Amino acid sequence: MLLRIVAGLALGVVTLVALGGAASALAGRPRGAGELIDIGGRKLRLVCAGPADAPGPTVWLEAGAFGVAEDLSVVQARLAERGVRSCAWDRAGMGLSEPGPLPRDAAAVMADRDALIRAARVPGPFVYVGHSMAGLAGRMWAASRPDEVVGLVLLDASTPEAAEVPGARVWIDRFRAVSRAAAVTAALGLNKPVSWLVPDRIGLPPDAARLKRWTIGAVGHQRAAAAEVDAALDSGAQAAAAGAVPPETPVAVITAGPAEGPGRSAWKAMQAAPARESKNGSVLNLPEATHTSMLGGANADRIVEAVLRVMADAQARRPG
Secondary structure (H helix, E strand, C coil), X not given: CHHHHHHHHHHHHHHHHHHHHHHHHHHCCCCCCCEEEECCCCEEEEEEECXXXXXXXXXXXXXXXXXXXXXXXXXXXXXXXXXXCEEEECCCXXXXXXXXXXXXXXXXXXXXXXXXXXXXXXXXXXXXXXXXXXXXXXXXXXXXXXXXXXXXEEECCCCHHHHHCCCHHHHHHHHHHHXXXXXXXXXXXXXXXXXXXXXXXXXXXXXXXXXXXXXXXXXXXXXXHHHHHHCHHHHHHHHHHCCCXXXXXXXXEEEECCCCCCCHHHHHHHHHHHHHXXXXXXXXXXXXXXXXXXXXXXXXXXXXXXXXXXXXXXXXXXXX
């Protein structure tokens, strides 16, 4: 009897995997904006908008954990309306980009970004705009290459010091567990039906929302995202080892959610620190926004204004 039960469970798992694969194949892979750029044996997706000959630094947009270029598509469109050139990308294995070797830590992200910028001939210098966990990669880039990254805009972002905030490591461990579980359920085909029930928490245009929803059931995307989350502490250590961002670099920090509450003051202080340490820093909290909705239409103009201010400060410091 026990063998029959085990065999039945095994058959059920195999069936779920087969059905999940069939559902993914039927759903198809969305085309998405931008283009796939060969960086030497594999391709990464790059989405650029705004005038190619726009003056000033290029704005580099980077989504957080589980994110793709679409996460910042509303901000990117508003920047283009203001005549600003910006580029967003899908990191290796995420969205429409092909996977890269493990581990998927900040060093790997930086190497891929370098290769993509070279292959696509994206002109620098850059103002880096990073959401959530992308704050780690942004800190590493800005600290190690201040001539390349001339400004930072951090959107409800983490910093290398986040792990030292009381309770943060417990939250990180839980996030790791959830990320790994999402990769498993995606492989079983369970994420696909769920993806149509998950609301768009950002407020994206229809095509962007469609691709974002597709990533929930995409096995490769979920595995790559889990690998990035698994490497979060290592990414933080790598960013910290790069040193401090030069105080001359303008930094704008925008956070979301109430400032008061258990643990919130310590977390907000950690997020604001990069701006406090800059000679041209600013901090703005959006109490009515959430971690995701801050990227949508209701708040995109606040982000754009911060980007323009950082660009102006960077150009004033580097008139050439």
